[in-house]
Amino acid sequence: MPQNEHIELHRKRHGQRLDHQERKRKKESREAHERSHKARKMIGLKAKLYHKQRHSEKIQMKKTLKMHEQRKTKQKNDDKTPEGAVPAYLLDREGQSRAKILSNMIKQKRKEKAGKWEVPLPKVRAQGETEVLKVIRTGKRQKKAWKRMVTKVCFVGDNFTRKPPKYERFIRPMGLRFKKAHVTHPELKATFCLPILGVKKNPSSPLYTTLGVITKGTVVEVNVSELGLVTQGGKVIWGVSVDEDKAGDHGHAD
Amino acid sequence: SAALIDMSMMSSDVERLLIQFQDEAGEPLGSPFDVPLDITPDKLQLVCNALLQKEPVPLAFFVRGEAEVVESLRVCVKALGVETEAVLPVVYQPQAVFRVRAVARCTSSLQGHTEAVISAAFSPTGKYLASGSGDTTVRFWDLTTETPQHTSRGHSHWVLTISWSPDGRKLASGCKNSQICIWDPVTGQQMGKTLTGHTKWITWISWEPLHLNPECRYLASSSKDGAVRVWDVVLGRCERILTGHTQSVTCVKWGGDGLLYTSSQDRTIKVWRAKDGVQCRTLQGHAHWVNTLALSTDYVLRTGAFEPADATINPQDQTGTFEELKEKALQRYNKVRGEAPERLVSGSDDFTLFLWNPAEDKKPLARLTGHSALINEVLFSPDTRLLASASFDKSIKIWDGRTGKYLQSLRGHVAAVYQVAWSADSRLMVSGSSDSTLKVWDIKTGKLHTDLPGHADEVFAVDWSPDGQRVVSGGKDKCLRIWRR
Numbered sequence: 138m139p140q141n142e143h144i145e146l147h148r149k150r151h152g153q154r155l156d157h158q159e160r161k162r163k164k165e166s167r168e169a170h171e172r173s174h175k176a177r178k179m180i181g182l183k184a185k186l187y188h189k190q191r192h193s194e195k196i197q198m199k200k201t202l203k204m205h206e207q208r209k210t211k212q213k214n215d216d217k218t219p220e221g222a223v224p225a226y227l228l229d230r231e232g233q234s235r236a237k238i239l240s241n242m243i244k245q246k247r248k249e250k251a252g253k254w255e256v257p258l259p260k261v262r263a264q265g266e267t268e269v270l271k272v273i274r275t276g277k278r279q280k281k282a283w284k285r286m287v288t289k290v291c292f293v294g295d296n297f298t299r300k301p302p303k304y305e306r307f308i309r310p311m312g313l314r315f316k317k318a319h320v321t322h323p324e325l326k327a328t329f330c331l332p333i334l335g336v337k338k339n340p341s342s343p344l345y346t347t348l349g350v351i352t353k354g355t356v357v358e359v360n361v362s363e364l365g366l367v368t369q370g371g372k373v374i375w376g377v378s379v380d381e382d383k384a385g386d387h388g389h390a391d
Numbered sequence: 392s393a394a395l396i397d398m399s400m401m402s403s404d405v406e407r408l409l410i411q412f413q414d415e416a417g418e419p420l421g422s423p424f425d426v427p428l429d430i431t432p433d434k435l436q437l438v439c440n441a442l443l444q445k446e447p448v449p450l451a452f453f454v455r456g457e458a459e460v461v462e463s464l465r466v467c468v469k470a471l472g473v474e475t476e477a478v479l480p481v482v483y484q485p486q487a488v489f490r491v492r493a494v495a496r497c498t499s500s501l502q503g504h505t506e507a508v509i510s511a512a513f514s515p516t517g518k519y520l521a522s523g524s525g526d527t528t529v530r531f532w533d534l535t536t537e538t539p540q541h542t543s544r545g546h547s548h549w550v551l552t553i554s555w556s557p558d559g560r561k562l563a564s565g566c567k568n569s570q571i572c573i574w575d576p577v578t579g580q581q582m583g584k585t586l587t588g589h590t591k592w593i594t595w596i597s598w599e600p601l602h603l604n605p606e607c608r609y610l611a612s613s614s615k616d617g618a619v620r621v622w623d624v625v626l627g628r629c630e631r632i633l634t635g636h637t638q639s640v641t642c643v644k645w646g647g648d649g650l651l652y653t654s655s656q657d658r659t660i661k662v663w664r665a666k667d668g669v670q671c672r673t674l675q676g677h678a679h680w681v682n683t684l685a686l687s688t689d690y691v692l693r694t695g696a697f698e699p700a701d702a703t704i705n706p707q708d709q710t711g712t713f714e715e716l717k718e719k720a721l722q723r724y725n726k727v728r729g730e731a732p733e734r735l736v737s738g739s740d741d742f743t744l745f746l747w748n749p750a751e752d753k754k755p756l757a758r759l760t761g762h763s764a765l766i767n768e769v770l771f772s773p774d775t776r777l778l779a780s781a782s783f784d785k786s787i788k789i790w791d792g793r794t795g796k797y798l799q800s801l802r803g804h805v806a807a808v809y810q811v812a813w814s815a816d817s818r819l820m821v822s823g824s825s826d827s828t829l830k831v832w833d834i835k836t837g838k839l840h841t842d843l844p845g846h847a848d849e850v851f852a853v854d855w856s857p858d859g860q861r862v863v864s865g866g867k868d869k870c871l872r873i874w875r876r
Contacts, residue, residue, distance in 0.1 A: 226641075226682060
């Protein structure tokens, strides 16, 4: 037999005292007085701890009471009409969030119409040549150093063909050529992977703009015809200029 | 007719054809007529008007009731492959005598609402404009100066639906807190008590037609709680409660023959007798929620005793005793209705529409398929010959109003089309969409007439005034735009 069940066992075998319920009730009703007496008479560290515990209990009780009170009365929250008024025919339908609609439309065919957006050029640290371009040594004794290789992500157009290797000064490696960009809409917090149309301006140097190098702060044009956006003038938006957030493949759309 | 004889003598070496003019019901007009094969619609019109011996009206001609005569009879005959030996029946359709001009520019952008505009409607004569919005107010706008006139406060939640009485003297508005208020457009004050009784929001309000009761005393309201109530606005109490639907009632229409038609999310349409509230018929067939109903006589019931052909530049109130108004309204109603009873079209979430003859038959006349997304609104043209359906698949389809045959698709919107409105002469239609533009379509050519951009956000409500001068559109960007020629 386990050690700690002797009280229960005794109760089961012999039952309880005849006035057990009465005594229990009276003892419980005395408890409040006893607690208060204890709280008044205690001193020292023990008292501090006890008071802290009692205080937190009191706060909890107050909170639950307030909650019950709130449930009974209808407060001003119900008077204020909620936002997002929709007509009757849209009421029972869960409004698809715009972001979801746009991401669904990505899969559709392209639409026509131009609409370019102007993006203010951000102030970024200009990247020096040593960062962006790496010197490539050529020649029988590896002495000639006139070739440069781009070390950042770049965009070349569709109709790009390399110059003959003997004459090409700037090498853009195939591994760093990107056609698509992940564009995040700042309001909708949705990201879309859209094809790049071209590099509009690289703030570091016009040379990088012509090369198509994409670094931090570069303005890049992307093709948003799949999103089916319409301007207030009624034109369908076809391209959008995007700020590069970091030299990688993420950017904000405007 | 002397000119006609000359004409027929001149072109004696051209092939000739015997045609028999018929009206839309199939009754022949006059005897078979001998005409050259390359006759144009204008000459046909001269002949027909001469035979009709009434005031000349513009007419459209349809060979055998199918192909319209656009350039000459020869083209139609070739297209249909008809024998030139037999008598060819040519159906003539009188078009509206007046011509509504397309709207082209936004004359004003009315601001004032502090939340999205969810419903907008012109009064039957086109004199007043009212709009209901998510800011719980109903606003009346002065059309001559295009400025706000009254702001009517009384609702406690979004004003979902508004409806003008057919005499244009009262406006009923229903809100999301299931209350209905009646407003006076002249003063902007509430008339009578607020009508309460529904337990959930009001989805549609429909007044009793003018020719049944010129006092405009009764209206029917449908609600999400599945009940339809008939109210007496003078006494401010509910006359009758029609229960039977098990889910939300999406639309209620009071027909001109004293029948009430209700559509519901429980996929059925019920026909009730308005006098005693007895359910006559249940029309089943749809596979999903029935969103919208349209009656062929909708437009004429809406305008009551006002004839759009008599419209003046400054719209006026309807004057006359109750009897006069009732007589006029009854005449107009009988003319539009013709011999056949009213037709009903229902559009549903199952991407199809049904054409019904609800007064007589439980079976549908036709099932109109073709849309690839749910149908939001259906509307008969004012002359009941055409039917337009606006759908979330970005297209509007035009169907024949009598048989339900598919005629054409109007594409151009880049997002769901929410509402459409016909012009009073049935030649033009305007549509408002979720892509924030409105488009005016020319029905005869089936092409886009004008694109009306300007709203900053979705367009929720569109209406064309019955006198044809203005189009109003309201949307999520909280402003109401008026478009004119």
